[in-house]
Amino acid sequence: MKIVVGHLYPDYLNIYADRGNIAVLSRRAAWRGHELEVRSVSVGDVLEPGEHDLLYIGGGQDREQALVAHDLVAKADCVREAVAAGAALLAVCGGYQLLGRFYRDVAGDEQPGIDLLPLHTVAEKRRMIGDVLLDCDWAGQTLAGFENHAGRTILDEGAEPLGRVVSGFGNDGRSGYEGCRYRRVYGTYLHGPLLPRNPWFADHVLSEALAHAGGPTDLAPLPDELEHEAHAVSAERARTRGGRF
Numbered sequence: 436m437k438i439v440v441g442h443l444y445p446d447y448l449n450i451y452a453d454r455g456n457i458a459v460l461s462r463r464a465a466w467r468g469h470e471l472e473v474r475s476v477s478v479g480d481v482l483e484p485g486e487h488d489l490l491y492i493g494g495g496q497d498r499e500q501a502l503v504a505h506d507l508v509a510k511a512d513c514v515r516e517a518v519a520a521g522a523a524l525l526a527v528c529g530g531y532q533l534l535g536r537f538y539r540d541v542a543g544d545e546q547p548g549i550d551l552l553p554l555h556t557v558a559e560k561r562r563m564i565g566d567v568l569l570d571c572d573w574a575g576q577t578l579a580g581f582e583n584h585a586g587r588t589i590l591d592e593g594a595e596p597l598g599r600v601v602s603g604f605g606n607d608g609r610s611g612y613e614g615c616r617y618r619r620v621y622g623t624y625l626h627g628p629l630l631p632r633n634p635w636f637a638d639h640v641l642s643e644a645l646a647h648a649g650g651p652t653d654l655a656p657l658p659d660e661l662e663h664e665a666h667a668v669s670a671e672r673a674r675t676r677g678g679r680f
Contacts, residue, residue: 436650453493455628494528531622565678567603579669580625602677
């Protein structure tokens with residue numbers, strides 16, 4: 436099968452090697468005999484509903500977020516239409532924040548979001564930095580990664596988090612939750628990049644993109660010894676030195 440990925444703003448939002456998530460998806464698809472076709476969608480480009488099986492948006496600093504925010508709002512209807520039709524979407528850090536209603540920086544300047552996820556984000560002066568470990572009870576798995584953000588993301592009542600914080604800060608350092616999920620949409624602060632050390636989640640996103648493409652969703656297992664070791668090391672770092680106030 437061919438899986439078409441729309442990589443949103445790769446020329447603006449690629450901090451902390453988040454582009455590596457695309458490389459992991461491409462390799463894990465190829466190992467199963469599938470092709471990942473990645474199409475860049477940046478400022479001024481047209482986003483066609485139904486064209487992509489997976490949308491991906493990475494993280495950036497406040498300046499880069501401000502440069503793309505209004506363009507993403509102009510594409511909002513197309514993003515929502517794609518999600519409603521079953522496309523998957525993975526958003527990291529700055530991209531995650533822009534999926535909510537708005538992002539307000541420490542100076543009080545507000546960038547609009549696309550109101551896809553039930554949340555908003557307000558930055559504070561103190562950054563939340565460190566290794567983080569999540570318990571994703573909806574999947575019976577854990578996620579390990581690295582966070583570095585000033586934004587405090589507040590989920591609406593009833594919103595589904597990506598995971599419960601075992602170690603680290605998470606969305607706001609207070610709620611005990613990290614990320615948000617809705618349909619096949621996943622938003623998270625986990626950088627590093629996220630997918631190399633969390634192969635189960637990479638395959639979960641890949642299988643949902645395959646489902647949209649009309650392909651098989653049962654993926655053959657891979658020899659993930661190195662990936663599992665990377666996860667274990669990252670998880671232990673989070674347990675021993677995860678961020679805390």
